[in-house]
Amino acid sequence: MKKKTVLDILDMMKKGEKITMLTAYDFVMASILDEAGTDMLLVGDTMGMVVLGNPNTLAVTLEDSIRHTQAVARGVKQAMVIGDLPFGTFQVSAEEAVRNSIKLVQIGNAEAIKLEGGSERSAAIKGILDAGIPVMGHLGLTPQSFHKFGGFKVQGKTKEAAQFLLEEAKQLEESGIFSLVLEAIPWQVAKEITEALSVPTIGIGAGPHCDGQVLVTYDMLGYFDFKAKFVKRYLDLKGQILKAVQEYNREVRENIFPDLSYSYD
Numbered sequence: 361m362k363k364k365t366v367l368d369i370l371d372m373m374k375k376g377e378k379i380t381m382l383t384a385y386d387f388v389m390a391s392i393l394d395e396a397g398t399d400m401l402l403v404g405d406t407m408g409m410v411v412l413g414n415p416n417t418l419a420v421t422l423e424d425s426i427r428h429t430q431a432v433a434r435g436v437k438q439a440m441v442i443g444d445l446p447f448g449t450f451q452v453s454a455e456e457a458v459r460n461s462i463k464l465v466q467i468g469n470a471e472a473i474k475l476e477g478g479s480e481r482s483a484a485i486k487g488i489l490d491a492g493i494p495v496m497g498h499l500g501l502t503p504q505s506f507h508k509f510g511g512f513k514v515q516g517k518t519k520e521a522a523q524f525l526l527e528e529a530k531q532l533e534e535s536g537i538f539s540l541v542l543e544a545i546p547w548q549v550a551k552e553i554t555e556a557l558s559v560p561t562i563g564i565g566a567g568p569h570c571d572g573q574v575l576v577t578y579d580m581l582g583y584f585d586f587k588a589k590f591v592k593r594y595l596d597l598k599g600q601i602l603k604a605v606q607e608y609n610r611e612v613r614e615n616i617f618p619d620l621s622y623s624y625d
């Protein structure tokens with residue numbers, strides 16, 4: 361099976377084919393999402409919330425990101441694997457951003473990296489590209505700026521804020537990103553940005569006009585209790601797990617499981 365690359369992702373946009381991305385943090389889930397034909401798997405720093413149980417993404421470390429990217433990369437045959445640069449690994453200097461991106465690719469087996477922010481990241485993005493690593497941008501509700509925003513809040517709601525996002529998106533494109541995540545912004549703003557850029561936009565809570573969509577896999581499978589307005593649940597995984605585990609607990613307690621068919625003679 362042919363592995364997808366940045367060229368395939370750009371080609372899909374040019375042909376008007378929608379791009380799918382989901383988050384993945386472990387080998388088994390990555391192999392399932394890959395088998396289902398998902399175009400890109402993002403080893404997002406949302407792992408800090410849905411895997412590690414933190415209230416936000418800020419505590420995720422580069423080592424966390426590397427370890428989980430390795431696991432995801434091992435499970436993938438065709439999807440492109442994007443590693444996420446965690447909070448504190450790219451803000452201090454462009455040099456640090458380049459060094460940490462190289463680690464995500466060299467040790468984590470990422471095929472591209474994602475970082476949050478706008479024009480203030482231009483030097484870092486150019487440096488990472490110079491190292492031969494494709495970069496995915498991320499604008500709108502960038503969760504690493506949780507404290508600055510005063511919580512997880514929809515961005516770009518005023519005319520000025522929308523204009524600012526459009527300018528920032530253009531700057532990121534000029535810096536060389538191969539695609540741009542737009543998170544929690546009005547669909548009209550996402551549409552305008554998508555029309556203005558020649559690289560694909562990947563929306564999450566940004567409406568239907570983006571070139572592709574991403575969701576946190578645990579949210580769309582109903583594995584995680586939190587549900588934002590933009591999340592469509594395709595499965596009640598938590599409900600199904602609860603039912604299965606309650607049945608297992610009952611069968612063990614009533615000495616139904618294991619019977620001899622599950623036992624060695």
Ligand code: KIV
Nearest residue numbers: 383404405406541574
């Ligand atoms: O970390 C993450 O999972 C993300 C997605 C929500 C886009 O940034």
